[in-house]
Amino acid sequence: MSLHIHTRLVHPDGPAAQHRPTVAPVYLSSTFDQESATAFGEYDYSRSGNPTRSVLESQIAALEGGGRSFAFASGVAAIAAVTRLLKPGEEILAANDLYGGTQRIFSTILPDRGVDVRYCAASNADRFLGQASFQTRLVYLEPVGNPMLTVYDVRAIVEAARRREILVAVDNTLLSPLNLRPLDLGADIVIHSATKYLGGHSDVTAGVVTVRKESLAEHLYRTQNGEGSALPPFDCYQLERGLRTLALRLERQQENATKIAQFIQAHGGLRQVRYPTLTGHPGREILAREGCTGGGAVVCFETGCVETSKRLIEALRLFSIRVSFGTVSSSASLPFYMSHASVPQQERDRHGLPQDLVRLSVGIEHIDDLIADLSRALDIAGVPGRTPATLIEPKDHPLSIEASSKGEEAAA
Numbered sequence: 001m002s003l004h005i006h007t008r009l010v011h012p013d014g015p016a017a018q019h020r021p022t023v024a025p026v027y028l029s030s031t032f033d034q035e036s037a038t039a040f041g042e043y044d045y046s047r048s049g050n051p052t053r054s055v056l057e058s059q060i061a062a063l064e065g066g067g068r069s070f071a072f073a074s075g076v077a078a079i080a081a082v083t084r085l086l087k088p089g090e091e092i093l094a095a096n097d098l099y100g101g102t103q104r105i106f107s108t109i110l111p112d113r114g115v116d117v118r119y120c121a122a123s124n125a126d127r128f129l130g131q132a133s134f135q136t137r138l139v140y141l142e143p144v145g146n147p148m149l150t151v152y153d154v155r156a157i158v159e160a161a162r163r164r165e166i167l168v169a170v171d172n173t174l175l176s177p178l179n180l181r182p183l184d185l186g187a188d189i190v191i192h193s194a195t196k197y198l199g200g201h202s203d204v205t206a207g208v209v210t211v212r213k214e215s216l217a218e219h220l221y222r223t224q225n226g227e228g229s230a231l232p233p234f235d236c237y238q239l240e241r242g243l244r245t246l247a248l249r250l251e252r253q254q255e256n257a258t259k260i261a262q263f264i265q266a267h268g269g270l271r272q273v274r275y276p277t278l279t280g281h282p283g284r285e286i287l288a289r290e291g292c293t294g295g296g297a298v299v300c301f302e303t304g305c306v307e308t309s310k311r312l313i314e315a316l317r318l319f320s321i322r323v324s325f326g327t328v329s330s331s332a333s334l335p336f337y338m339s340h341a342s343v344p345q346q347e348r349d350r351h352g353l354p355q356d357l358v359r360l361s362v363g364i365e366h367i368d369d370l371i372a373d374l375s376r377a378l379d380i381a382g383v384p385g386r387t388p389a390t391l392i393e394p395k396d397h398p399l400s401i402e403a404s405s406k407g408e409e410a411a412a
Helices: 005-010 051-063 075-083 100-113 125-129 154-163 214-227 233-243 246-267 284-289 306-315 345-351 367-381
Strands: 068-072 091-095 116-120 136-141 167-171 189-193 207-211 271-274 298-302 331-333 357-361
Touching (some): 005 246, 051 068, 051 207, 068 214, 075 214, 091 125, 100 116, 125 154, 246 298, 246 367, 306 357, 306 367
Parallel strands (some): 091 116, 091 136, 136 167, 167 189
Antiparallel strands (some): 068 207, 298 357
């Protein structure tokens, strides 16, 4: 029987268990007894394979629409495993708007391995790939960049890269596979910091990589096993537990994020309000063409002054100050000073990361409370604005999110 992915998340496949448990068992054993002295069984040593990790990895593969998935000890461990594809003298062509930890690997780790990284504007796929050289082995991007929320046309970039026989890796952390599946658009590799939406509760650090090509799967397994970077069994259990509620969490978070983006846009005292499905966002139509079903739960904006942004964030009560995003409770940060603080100054200057950029990670709290917290913080920070009469919901668009009746008056 073919199951909808929302159902599959609650009914994972996995190794048979004697007592038919509702929840897959956690196999904490580091080693497994063998029946033969000259041949291994399915599992022998947990670094090489573990039944709990097998359940998780099969779940991730199903989420991504097929292929093989590999769970790593963190998101950056997953990214590092992908960079192991490159040899000294080869190059990564990267889009500008990337997670700070990715840029840290690219700027401080890869040069010691003789791997070059070239950053380029990727809004036009042909011009972007036109910057590739004979040494370019991998194109690296995020469909919606972190933290500027720049939207890139994954399908067009994949097609341009394929003509040049270059692999494409997509970090889809900010959207999640429930919104967009880059493998369906032709990408070779999809990466997630599973610490964010996939886990969703700030209680596990993990990364996952999914591929369809067997040659890439063999490479990733060699790296995961050989370097010992696999996700431990108990962490696999926690992450698999988080996946069970992913659909429900994400639906609420995106509904809240849409209303918050509209509230901020209507406030009038802020500028450069960014949310991928907000009316007027330049990438909105790209996501619609690609079949994306939501914009994630990160909203960004600028106040025009670093001190104002700082006062605003420190005045918030429900939005805690955190460096990460994607969990069930809301948070706020200044990426320039937090998630991207480790990026070399020249790189931040070149990418044009605003120092006053505020990043909100929207959780599942009641929208009335979140709007009230933002409104109070804006007043405390001294951000002048107008009081909007109404907030207009986007209509007749593939990415529209139906708002519940509750909370609409507060959002207005």
